[in-house]
Amino acid sequence: MKKLINKVENVVRESLEGMALAHSDLIRVHFDPTFVYRADAPVANKVAVISGGGSGHEPMHGGFVGVGMLDAACPGEVFTSPTPDQMLEAARTVNSGAGVLYIVKNYTGDVMNFEMAAELAASEGIPVQNILIDDDVAVKDSLYTAGRRGVGTTVLAEKIVGAAAEEGRDLKALADLCRRVNINGRSMGMALTSCTVPAKGSPTFELGDDEMEIGIGIHGEPGRERMKLKSADEITEMLALAIIEDDAYTRTVREFDLDKGTWVDVELTDPPFQPGDNVLAFVNSMGGTPVSELYIVYRKLHEICEKKGLRIVRNLVGAYITSLEMQGVSITLLRMDDEMIRLWDAPVNTPALRWGPGSTAALSKPLA
Amino acid sequence: MKKLINKVENVVRESLEGMALAHSDLIRVHFDPTFVYRADAPVANKVAVISGGGSGHEPMHGGFVGVGMLDAACPGEVFTSPTPDQMLEAARTVNSGAGVLYIVKNYTGDVMNFEMAAELAASEGIPVQNILIDDDVAVKDSLYTAGRRGVGTTVLAEKIVGAAAEEGRDLKALADLCRRVNINGRSMGMALTSCTVPAKGSPTFELGDDEMEIGIGIHGEPGRERMKLKSADEITEMLALAIIEDDAYTRTVREFDLDKGTWVDVELTDPPFQPGDNVLAFVNSMGGTPVSELYIVYRKLHEICEKKGLRIVRNLVGAYITSLEMQGVSITLLRMDDEMIRLWDAPVNTPALRWGPGSTAALSKPLA
Amino acid sequence: MTLTKTDVLAWLKRVAEVIAENKEYLTQLDAAIGDADHGINMDRGFQRVMSQLPTVEDKDIGTILKTTGMALLSSVGGAGGPLYGTFFMRMGMAVAGKEELSPEEVLTMLKAGLDGVVQRGKAEVGDKTMVDTLTPAIRTLEDALAAGHQFDDALDRMVAAAEEGMKATIPLVARKGRASYLGQRSAGHQDPGATSSYLILATLRDTFKSRE
Amino acid sequence: MTLTKTDVLAWLKRVAEVIAENKEYLTQLDAAIGDADHGINMDRGFQRVMSQLPTVEDKDIGTILKTTGMALLSSVGGAGGPLYGTFFMRMGMAVAGKEELSPEEVLTMLKAGLDGVVQRGKAEVGDKTMVDTLTPAIRTLEDALAAGHQFDDALDRMVAAAEEGMKATIPLVARKGRASYLGQRSAGHQDPGATSSYLILATLRDTFKSRE
Ligand SMILES: Nc1ncnc2c1ncn2[C@@H]1O[C@H](COP(=O)(O)OP(=O)(O)O)[C@@H](O)[C@H]1O
Ligand SMILES: Nc1ncnc2c1ncn2[C@@H]1O[C@H](COP(=O)(O)OP(=O)(O)O)[C@@H](O)[C@H]1O
Ligand SMILES: [Mg+2]
Ligand SMILES: [Mg+2]
Numbered sequence A, B: 001m002k003k004l005i006n007k008v009e010n011v012v013r014e015s016l017e018g019m020a021l022a023h024s025d026l027i028r029v030h031f032d033p034t035f036v037y038r039a040d041a042p043v044a045n046k047v048a049v050i051s052g053g054g055s056g057h058e059p060m061h062g063g064f065v066g067v068g069m070l071d072a073a074c075p076g077e078v079f080t081s082p083t084p085d086q087m088l089e090a091a092r093t094v095n096s097g098a099g100v101l102y103i104v105k106n107y108t109g110d111v112m113n114f115e116m117a118a119e120l121a122a123s124e125g126i127p128v129q130n131i132l133i134d135d136d137v138a139v140k141d142s143l144y145t146a147g148r149r150g151v152g153t154t155v156l157a158e159k160i161v162g163a164a165a166e167e168g169r170d171l172k173a174l175a176d177l178c179r180r181v182n183i184n185g186r187s188m189g190m191a192l193t194s195c196t197v198p199a200k201g202s203p204t205f206e207l208g209d210d211e212m213e214i215g216i217g218i219h220g221e222p223g224r225e226r227m228k229l230k231s232a233d234e235i236t237e238m239l240a241l242a243i244i245e246d247d248a249y250t251r252t253v254r255e256f257d258l259d260k261g262t263w264v265d266v267e268l269t270d271p272p273f274q275p276g277d278n279v280l281a282f283v284n285s286m287g288g289t290p291v292s293e294l295y296i297v298y299r300k301l302h303e304i305c306e307k308k309g310l311r312i313v314r315n316l317v318g319a320y321i322t323s324l325e326m327q328g329v330s331i332t333l334l335r336m337d338d339e340m341i342r343l344w345d346a347p348v349n350t351p352a353l354r355w356g357p358g359s360t361a362a363l364s365k366p367l368a
Numbered sequence C, D: 001m002t003l004t005k006t007d008v009l010a011w012l013k014r015v016a017e018v019i020a021e022n023k024e025y026l027t028q029l030d031a032a033i034g035d036a037d038h039g040i041n042m043d044r045g046f047q048r049v050m051s052q053l054p055t056v057e058d059k060d061i062g063t064i065l066k067t068t069g070m071a072l073l074s075s076v077g078g079a080g081g082p083l084y085g086t087f088f089m090r091m092g093m094a095v096a097g098k099e100e101l102s103p104e105e106v107l108t109m110l111k112a113g114l115d116g117v118v119q120r121g122k123a124e125v126g127d128k129t130m131v132d133t134l135t136p137a138i139r140t141l142e143d144a145l146a147a148g149h150q151f152d153d154a155l156d157r158m159v160a161a162a163e164e165g166m167k168a169t170i171p172l173v174a175r176k177g178r179a180s181y182l183g184q185r186s187a188g189h190q191d192p193g194a195t196s197s198y199l200i201l202a203t204l205r206d207t208f209k210s211r212e
């Protein structure tokens, strides 16, 4: 195993310590339980947006804590959902009284842990909502599976919902917006190489020199299918068409009903893409793929979108939701309405995403 | 070879085409000869800052073209210096009349090609200056070598000089500033893995599972020394101490004398670091190392700088000057005076670096 | 023939050891159809349990099991954390205040734990999860006690059913949890959670039978 | 015994072929002590030369060589581009307007090319560069012609010296170019640029000797 790490047990902690030192103007890190939070939290009258998940997907989620995005992030061990005590303590820390929105990627572990956290937070009188992100079209049905995984759309939802929270929107409005982003986003990913979980010390799967995995998630797991390696254009076409031609997707998700104080089943349907749609195109490195290759993918994706009548109005190209050092790419297309575009463009100042007035170069903690 | 590419011959071109499509608000790409330039070039009364070098170091340099940084970048083939015709045509395109500063990394090929370009530009009446970046402390002397390589400080110089150019500083002042950044910056890098040049198709060097290369450049070449793999803390200490304890470094460089119209030898000396210095700490991924590991390195670097009395006032952590998909890290420390800090903080809006007023989310070329 | 507090403590300690011994194995199973962390997570969790048990060793069995569940919940993470956390917490609630348990109380305890797992995870037998081990095992224990078998004999039968249930996950296509993403590719691999559940139940039997 | 324009064109075409045949080899040499691109770069350059030669085939030798140099300069890149670009451009300037070259003119031409390389790159013999091939080779040609040897014999001697110079780079520690970064680690490897220079000179001899 070749990694820039010290003791395997300390990987998550030391990485967070380094991030806190590098971005002391924006974030703080709390340990035992572990969470990253905005340096200026709680922000008065603002709903707190919290996300979290296993580590190994950096910069997600800790790198998105800051102005205009997340109030807190709860990192678990590598590829392991965090625990309810982290989520609860994060909520207590960043809740201004306006409540907390948990953005949850749809994995059995994440869902169950965040549900328990929400129950605990609600029992303490913190207004709370859990919204799921389940956008991975590689998972075909929700009847015979745990449902679509939450992948690239998570990053986009955190930005858009974070901007709306910054504007002072209330918890219900933010939950609606987050759900809207989710049902309009679709993703699919592939791997050229496996990755190595530090605690395991060897690659999660073995791939031949001329093989790739299609339809992977973000936990270093094998995908739906193993194939012979293809060209970037062919790979892009495979991913993009799976996304663009995906049918309406309907599933039932559990959401917390604030008024009743119980879990309710909500049926959601993703409307398929249509010619004329405005989309954000997100080409994401799985961690080890350089940006030069991402642009080769973006080039083809642009061509395909044009052919299909989708207008790419915004884009994001880089390593934002990763699987450690895995080589590979995921594509996310998000149908955007004008409000979503405006919120996407709104200023953001986090370790990993920054633009607009108020965004700054990274400051460091001065000497004590 | 596992890469997201199509034909090996088209790697550079297709990647640039993708970048142009993703960042049509900021940049344009010209082919035959190849260069990337600001969408709004030439900017009236502004000195144009141009850099360039082999491809494979993305996002450098093309990703740094935009407001507050470079006016143009000339990408060569992978790891191969670009040619004088590219540099000349770029200069003609972005020169507003105020002249052109070429920022050149110190490699024999880059130096010779940029010298020929400067001669050609000068002969056309374009005021021109070449300033070298030679900051790699892994190269010990300049008597028996081609001199120190230009590595991490290049990124910092492009940002700082670009901001000063945006403020309207003249060519001579910018050349002075660029020289000042260079003599105050020092870097060193290491590799956990080799990388594969697409046209070659196999790794440049073979490294055992428990080996690493120390003192590498950015062209996938082996370094000064091969060692047994060490922990992140030990590696960081090795690199950081080589940088911090580096003696005064004196060498003679060739610069173009605008008044005489000839090349003159200039002797430059890097002053060693001193306790109390304000520094920018730059922890850079060689391409395949995830940001989580960079923060582990940053954590230790912060500790070492504190111990040595260096105050980290700014930092940059990410993949900015890379060697394709190589895993590894380089560290750059730049001694900053107040003016340099102010220029570092100034707004920038490029594909790869963006902050401050005027910086924006990535827009895409709308459908024709 | 009762399960004493000492037995319960011995069981938990032995589970911690068994999980540690099988850490690699469970992780390998999870690598095949999941994300290669089940053994690592369970081991971290039971280490946490071991560090917290001393504070409740002189409390009742209910408190000991609830503490175990809370320790797992706040240290395992993933799917395993809430499920095993719930399993032990519910068991603890079912035997609150007790210092020793009759065979029937052991059965009640295990059934409460399983109910919690099913409520939380909504898995059914055949979904290729820990439920495939727990459900037939606990049903077999119930039947054996009802048929008048000795407690240690009934435990043997429970463990045999647990093993069968665990092995029965091999040909299954997963419908719950992370393995379900693999579709047909999940067939041919034994489920890691079903395996850790088997280890936990087998250890209960072993501890009980090996006591002096 | 003159080198005609036809010979020069045949030489350049044959160099393009030889470089293509040795593309992998030159790149491997560069992988050992450089950045693994010398063969790729030179091949790209001579392909460009081949695509441009048709436009100047009916011009004089000087124009043909200058065009070759400019094509190399704008397509090879790296260190090789300006050096070989200069080499051919300076040769072209030295024989401007000529349709055929006497042995002495060939010598003058090569010396002008070498002077350009040394001015541009500032390397000396022993620095482990192409100059280690070019300098002894061209000096040997000069000596051989001065000693009255036949042109083809003199060319043989030149190529022998080129080969010796090329091989002499093996034990050297590089002091110029990218290989110099390796310090002692550069010893034991033959310099790629010295090798391509050998190929260019050997091809000149071969073309001249094999003409009808
Ligand atoms: N909905 C569920 N109900 C019951 N058990 C489940 C469910 N989902 C997953 N599991 C069990 O959890 C195990 C995986 O646990 P673990 O690896 O710790 O979590 P994760 O999948 O989050 O990495 C599976 O092998 C399976 O037995
Ligand atoms: N200063 C110099 N003078 C003469 N030849 C040089 C000089 N520097 C490098 N070379 C030659 O250039 C060759 C490398 O060429 P190439 O690989 O094309 O360029 P780069 O090193 O830029 O990748 C070396 O093998 C050496 O012979
Ligand atoms: Mg997991
Ligand atoms: Mg090169």
Ligand SMILES: [Mg+2]
Residues within 6 Å of the ligand: C030, C034, C035, C036, C037, C038, C078, C178
């Ligand atoms: Mg798992």
Ligand SMILES: [Mg+2]
Residues within 6 Å of the ligand: D030, D034, D035, D036, D037, D038, D078, D178
């Ligand atoms: Mg080379």
